[in-house]
Amino acid sequence: MKRYLLSIALIVSSFTLAIGQNEEAKPKDKPVWAPFESGYLIDNQTTVIQSPKTLEYIIQHKFGTMDNGFSDLFGLYAPGANIRMGLNYSILKNLQIGYGITRLNMYNDFSVKYTIFEQTRRNTIPVAVAVYANMGVDGRNKEVYGLDYKGSDRFSYFTQLIVGRRVNDWLSLQVNASFTHYNKTDSLIDHDKISVGFNGRARFSPQSSILFQYDIPLKIQGIAEHREFTNPSKPNLGVGWEIRTSTHAFHIYVSTADGIVPQHNAMFNQNDWTKGDLMFGFSITRLWSF
Amino acid sequence: MNNRFFSVAALLIGTLMLMAFMVPQEKKKGGPWEIPQEYVTMENTYKDDASLEKYGKQLYMKHCRSCHGNTGEGDGPKARNLEYDPGNLADAAWQDGVSDGELYYMSIIGRDEMPNYESKIVDEEERWAVINYLRTLKK
Numbered sequence: 070m071k072r073y074l075l076s077i078a079l080i081v082s083s084f085t086l087a088i089g090q091n092e093e094a095k096p097k098d099k100p101v102w103a104p105f106e107s108g109y110l111i112d113n114q115t116t117v118i119q120s121p122k123t124l125e126y127i128i129q130h131k132f133g134t135m136d137n138g139f140s141d142l143f144g145l146y147a148p149g150a151n152i153r154m155g156l157n158y159s160i161l162k163n164l165q166i167g168y169g170i171t172r173l174n175m176y177n178d179f180s181v182k183y184t185i186f187e188q189t190r191r192n193t194i195p196v197a198v199a200v201y202a203n204m205g206v207d208g209r210n211k212e213v214y215g216l217d218y219k220g221s222d223r224f225s226y227f228t229q230l231i232v233g234r235r236v237n238d239w240l241s242l243q244v245n246a247s248f249t250h251y252n253k254t255d256s257l258i259d260h261d262k263i264s265v266g267f268n269g270r271a272r273f274s275p276q277s278s279i280l281f282q283y284d285i286p287l288k289i290q291g292i293a294e295h296r297e298f299t300n301p302s303k304p305n306l307g308v309g310w311e312i313r314t315s316t317h318a319f320h321i322y323v324s325t326a327d328g329i330v331p332q333h334n335a336m337f338n339q340n341d342w343t344k345g346d347l348m349f350g351f352s353i354t355r356l357w358s359f
Numbered sequence: 360m361n362n363r364f365f366s367v368a369a370l371l372i373g374t375l376m377l378m379a380f381m382v383p384q385e386k387k388k389g390g391p392w393e394i395p396q397e398y399v400t401m402e403n404t405y406k407d408d409a410s411l412e413k414y415g416k417q418l419y420m421k422h423c424r425s426c427h428g429n430t431g432e433g434d435g436p437k438a439r440n441l442e443y444d445p446g447n448l449a450d451a452a453w454q455d456g457v458s459d460g461e462l463y464y465m466s467i468i469g470r471d472e473m474p475n476y477e478s479k480i481v482d483e484e485e486r487w488a489v490i491n492y493l494r495t496l497k498k
Binding site for chain 2: 099102103120122123238274275276313314315316359
């Protein structure tokens with residue numbers, strides 16, 4: 070019996086040793102270097118989440134449309150600019166929570182982002198996958214909602230699945246699919262919207278990149294409440310320039326949608342880039358590590 | 360009376376102007392670094408890892424360039440606002456006098472105006488990528 074047990078122990082230990090040697094021979098595949106410099110990409114989110122215990126402050130600003138040319142300096146001095154100020158905090162390595170407040174509709178948004186997978190250098194995992202969700206609370210006076218007002222009318226929800234890949238040293242691309250729901254909309258407008266998007270970053274110097282995005286709200290009859298789509302939301306095109314420093318990311322861009330909260334753009338954007346409805350905007354982020 | 364007053368005033372102003380040329384304009388030099396022994400003898404486990412070259416440069420440009428300049432000579436745009444001279448990282452004699460571990464301590468742990476980067480450059484491999492890139496600045 071003793072001999073039998075000893076034989077088993079020897080086999081098990083040699084097997085364990087063999088596995089150990091195998092693991093040594095195959096070092097752990099690490100996440101790729103910086104697929105994106107920031108968690109933001111013009112109006113979109115990236116799969117990137119800052120290091121744990123990092124607080125991020127962001128100011129996002131959109132000017133008016135360029136329609137009026139020099140009379141309001143291509144929208145820079147147009148009335149109705151939209152501004153959002155927000156804070157994000159990375160609780161864990163791949164988990165971030167955030168809050169922001171936007172001038173348009175006085176949206177208060179509460180968000181969460183979770184990176185499920187990070188792309189690895191030897192393609193063990195070929196893409197990064199993240200989920201972003203937020204709940205918006207419309208902060209305008211209740212008279213906006215008419216006579217049958219309920220507190221829940223203010224709520225809107227946005228959920229997005231993001232799949233990204235760092236293609237090479239200078240190019241990173243993402244696709245996304247989103248679902249938007251508004252508890253209350255005008256009578257002819259649907260409550261739900263599915264949209265898809267494509268965006269990316271092309272780095273041209275160690276600190277600077279070109280950004281681009283194209284988001285398309287879909288007209289899907291299967292989830293529509295009406296036979297015809299009244300004022301369907303328009304695609305959101307954006308092209309920008311990103312500059313990254315140790316603690317800041319700056320975006321200067323031209324884009325179509327006037328909203329900053331993503332569900333607003335998916336549901337209500339009426340600006341049409343094919344008709345020249347474009348506007349300047351910028352974002353500034355500041356990071357503090359604790 | 361007036362002539363004498365103007366002569367004395369001119370002499371004083373002239374003296375002050377000349378003295379201005381004698382006042383040192385250089386930034387203060389930081390004292391010698393007190394580096395714990397564990398860092399002095401710390402081994403660079405990523406030495407000669409060519410795969411880190413590009414990323415080391417990117418990290419340097421992102422975190423270090425603003426003070427230390429494009430080539431490490433301490434002439435970045437923020438350097439002029441520093442109280443202490445950030446030094447010349449490209450200086451061969453200086454580079455030869457510090458070990459990789461000491462360079463790691465100076466770059467990642469820091470002191471005074473040199474910030475701590477432990478929470479900004481979290482991964483050990485990334486930290487050594489910066490150190491390796493600093494070595495390439497040597498002239």
